[in-house]
Structure formats: structure tokens, C-alpha cells
Amino acid sequence: MKSVAFALAAAAAVAHGDVFNVKYVTEAGDVTFEIHEDWAPLGAARFKELVEDGFYDGAAFFRYVPNFVVQWGIAAEPGQNNYTEIKDDKWGVVSNTVGTLVYATSGNDTRTTQLFVNFRNNSFLDKLGFTPFGKVTSGYDVLKDQVYSAYGEKPDQDKIYQEGEEYLAKEFPLITHIQSAWVLDDCEQ
Template structure:
């Protein structure tokens, strides 16, 4: 299960923390096909993660992204851009790991990773207490403070079926063809 969050490990050499500093606290509203939810970000929990998330939201990266992995009782995952060209631009823009200061409890938001120093754009919301993820470096940077019921309604029927490599190379075209019931983000913006 954890292995699916983690893909092939990549080296630390490509790590970068060039994202501009975000405010110490900020909120991001996600308008989705199942309603809205709001993430409160605490930069002191995970500074590099909070900075990268801020940069991605401000750039519109998550607009029209699909929730491609919904595992009830575990996580909801997203963060591959609708356009493979945009995804490719971010593929090697990894950020270093932040120490884990908060536990992966229900409603917290963390970056997905494929090993040390590999965080880029993919995120997940914890649907349960996933404290086991703390010990392997998944550092929450925020928490859903409104709309967790919308997150709970996201379509779980495909579970872990969509292939991330195909999403990265084909974007939403792949998901719309083979996984048409996936829920998606209409827009995400800093409030």
C-alpha cells in the first residue's frame, strides 16, 4: 500500500528548494466536481512543502487535475497536470525533504514521494490516521479545515488502477478515455 505512494526511488542530486517563500499561514480553496474544500497551510510544519504548494497553486497547476487515486480508509491523491508538457516541466524540480513535525492524521495534506528528496507536485489527503507514514518521511504541510465531506465523496471506483506513468505522458486524455468517472479539481486558488 505504501509502496504505491512510493515509486522508483530517485537520487538526492536533483533536489531543489527554489520555490519562493510562502506566507506563514494561508488557505487554498479547491472547487471540485463534488464540491469545495479548503486547506489551511502551516508553513512551520513543512516549509519547503508549503512553499512548493503555494507556487503550484498560484501557477494554476492543479486546475482540471483528476483525483486519480482514491482509496477509502487511506488516501485521496492528485497532482499530475492535465497537460503532459506541463507535467514534464515539473518532473525534475524536486524539493528536499522537510522533517516530519505533524502526524499524517485524518484531513492532513502531504506531498507524495518516491523516496528521499523526490517531492514534486503530487499530494494526498489522509482519510484515516496514517501515522505509519510519519516514520518514512511524509511531512504534512496543511490540513483540510472545510469541506472534508466533499473529499469523502470523491469517486473511489477505480481505486489504484490509473497508471501514473500514463497520466504523466498522456494527461487528462488518458484519464477521460479509460477512467471517465474520476472526480476533478475545477480550480484551486489562494484565499
């Protein structure tokens, strides 16, 4: 039933080209994203679903590559990492420029919950199927300069999936977390 509702929401988004905003409150500061459903309707609909489900609450920014990306999207509780893969959106609608929000992927039709924000023009990712669906409208400096970056790419993603926050708290105690995320209503924007 959830997948039917997801598909209908994505189809409606294409027809209307809706834009919505999502706010993250993180340990380092607030970040707001503007989501463009017409750029990547399936990706935008999944993101909205994840935010409304509280999936990102407590998640850590587990990968930081200077002058490239910051990445997150593995739940703090291992039992929450059960979302199915979604199909790819059309490639090349918008390029991977500074501040764009994109799903991490390991091949065709493998997007689930992991996201990244580009720290530079990464247009080479366009041809590889990394399709932006939003952009940072405030708090880019939080992601680039305030999120704890010294761990780089050291956190083991498999261990985060298996052990969640327990692993991160023990091995990477200074890692930055998302405290809460929500879709902004009209009066909050």
C-alpha cells in the same frame, strides 16, 4: 531565478510561521486547506507556487484507497509536469492524522507535485518521510464521500504523465477533477 525566489519564500515562512488558505473547486464540491508554513516550509512554499501557477486546475483525483488516502497532483496537460524535486522538510513536526495534506514521495528529496489527504491516522507514514504541511478545514466529506472512488488505484500514473486528460477521459470518464484552485486572500477567509 524561480528556485532562488522559492528558497527565499521558504526561509521567510520558517521565520514567521505563516498560515494561508487554499480553496479547490472540484466537480464534487469545494475543499479548503489551511497551510502551515512552519510545519513544512519547503512543501508549503511549493504548494503555493503550484496553486498560483494554476498547476492543479483540471487535475484528477486519480487514486482513492478507502480508509487510507485520496491522491492527486499530475497535471491534465502532460507538458505541465515539469517541476523539479524539492528537498524534504523536517520529519515528525506534525503526524499524518485524519485530514492532513501531504506530498506523495518515492524516497528522500523526491517531492514534486503529487499530494494526498489522509482518511485515517496514518502515523506509520511519519517515519517514512511523509511530512504534512496542511489540513482540510472544510470539504473533507467531499474528498472522502463525494470524489468518485470506484476506480480505486486503477488509473496508471505513467499514462497520466504521458497522455494527461486524454487518457483519463477515455479510460476513466467518471473520475473527479479539480476545476480551479487559488490562495484565498484575507477577505475570502
